[in-house]
Amino acid sequence: MSMYTSSVPVAIHFLNNLSKILEKGEAFCEARKIEGTVLTSARLAPDMFDLARQVMIACDVAKGCGARLSGTEAPKHEDTETTFEELKARVAKTVAFLETLSADSIDGTEDKEIHIKAGPYELEFSGADFLNKWALPNMYFHITMTYSILRHNGVDVGKMDFLG
Numbered sequence: 001m002s003m004y005t006s007s008v009p010v011a012i013h014f015l016n017n018l019s020k021i022l023e024k025g026e027a028f029c030e031a032r033k034i035e036g037t038v039l040t041s042a043r044l045a046p047d048m049f050d051l052a053r054q055v056m057i058a059c060d061v062a063k064g065c066g067a068r069l070s071g072t073e074a075p076k077h078e079d080t081e082t083t084f085e086e087l088k089a090r091v092a093k094t095v096a097f098l099e100t101l102s103a104d105s106i107d108g109t110e111d112k113e114i115h116i117k118a119g120p121y122e123l124e125f126s127g128a129d130f131l132n133k134w135a136l137p138n139m140y141f142h143i144t145m146t147y148s149i150l151r152h153n154g155v156d157v158g159k160m161d162f163l164g
Contacts, residue, residue: 003110004103007069007131011062011139012098017164018058018143019091021150021157025051026084028155036084042149051149055087058142059094065135066098068114069127070105 029036040052049057056079067074075097081087109127116123116134125134144162151157 002107004106008066008098008101012095013164014143015062015091015095017162019088021147021161022084022088024157025150025155037082039153040082042153044149044152051146052082052087054142054145058139059090061135061138063094063097066101069109070101
């Protein structure tokens with residue numbers, strides 16, 4: 001396994017699954033004549049991010065991982081998405097960016113020094129630790145929260161929707 005095969009194809013796979021999960025949420029709202037922002041603004045607890053922000057963060061983590069490992073600049077997003085359509089477009093833009101990254105630009109970055117700011121914290125990782133202990137777990141977490149918010153609100157999603 002390489003750094004590339006452990007990062008970019010994995011992120012693309014799970015982001016594509018996220019998009020399908022969002023499609024199910026959108027279809028649920030359409031079938032029940034519910035305004036979609038009712039679900040995209042939903043959260044499991046008062047102190048957590050809503051569904052839209054969960055999707056934004058999952059995308060940011062995935063593109064940030066690819067960019068940091070490859071030494072490229074990640075595209076900027078405005079963080080204004082509120083509808084299922086806008087969130088799916090953000091996922092698609094993130095996947096499109098990841099598809100531009102080559103194995104040559106990421107393989108061999110296991111020991112690359114990665115510095116990130118997370119809130120008030122300045123964190124430092126090796127490339128391998130960044131991928132395995134920060135980026136992938138964060139992406140999975142925020143995709144899982146999106147899934148959980150939809151499931152909690154009655155959308156028919158299951159484990160295979162998450163796994164693909």
